[in-house]
Amino acid sequence: MSLIRQVLGLLLYVINTLVWFIPIFLMGVIKLLPIAPLQKVASRIAKGCASLWVAGNNLNQSVISPFRLNVSMPETMKAKDWYLVIANHQSWVDILILQRVLHRKIPFLNFFLKKELLYVPVLGLAWWALDFPFMKRTSKSQLKKNPKLRGKDVETTRKACEKFKTMPVSIVNFVEGTRFTEQKHAQQRSPFQHLLKPKAGGIAFVMQAMGEQINQVVNVTLHYPQGVPSFMDFVAGRVGEVNVQVELMPVSADLIGDYSNDNEFRVRFQSELNRLWGQKDQQLVDFVARHGSAEVAAEHHEKSQQS
DSSP: OHHHHHHHHHHHHHHHHHHHHHHHHHHHHHTTSSOHHHHHHHHHHHHHHHHHHHHHHHHHHHHHSOOEEEEEOOSOOOTTSOEEEEEOOOOTHHHHHHHHHHTTTSSOEEEOEEGGGGGSTTHHHHHHHTTOOEEOOOOHHHHHHOGGGTTHHHHHHHHHHHHHTTSOOEEEEETTSSOOOHHHHHHHTOSSSSOOOOOOHHHHHHHHHHTTTOOEEEEEEEEOTTOOOOHHHHHTTOOOEEEEEEEEEEOOGGGOSOTTTOHHHHHHHHHHHHHHHHHHHHHHHHHHHHHOOHHHHHHHHHHHHHO
16 A cells, blocks of 8 residues: 555656646746846746645645644734745655645745755756755865855845845745754754754845845744654655644844854854754654654554564
8 A cells, every 4th residue: 555655646746746847937938038027927927836736746645645734833924925934854855844834824935955956857947947046055175275155155045035025935944954864963963952053044144135024934843753754755655643833933133134244143143043943952852752752653663564
């Protein structure tokens, strides 16, 4: 049954993606024309098609790979406001869960992606057409060799945010910068039990470019009681339950500043983010206490699959 779900679920994801890719990509091509009103209409159509694509994926999950979704979320979010969404990151499944939970509650989710993802077949072009920002990560060694690379991320973020100002959008940032693993956790010597260290630069640059326009910050905590699933686990219906805690936070003027050049602001911003990450870590501790150890649950789940 698990294999049947996996094959059928994957097939439906592919069909749904290909159906909506065509109009989304066409709108992306139209937006290349230097006609502002036409670009705006094309963006709206592309976002509308993307929303229907997400709706199709959500239906696929409900029918082929159903799971219990426990969500605690305020009812005051609006589809016509601007939001910055931050979340912990454990799996590619996080994206599907965020899209499902926040679908039509807030504007379509735009993710900051690694530049390499632009070359993913079909999806890369769709993300380009939807104005997803593609970031090129610059290592410390690269900066030492070429100091001119410093500030490139800020410029990329600024250009992306200029596009976001024309219509309501939800900008998603996985603050840890990468998916959580025990190995990464140990290498970082993270002070948090269930999280990697947060990276402040990404959201600080967004706040610097759009802070006065963003209505609220959507703080999402994701927890998988049976252990962190892979995408194939999710498609095959091996995820029994997902916990999601959503909180709304006001945008304070204290969080808007020049992160690159103002040392005092940078320290204050990082300190505030660490405080928030400590609260998120405690939420995950509470989730584990209520739902049992994720490691034990994962082991039990694996044995049940084998039997």
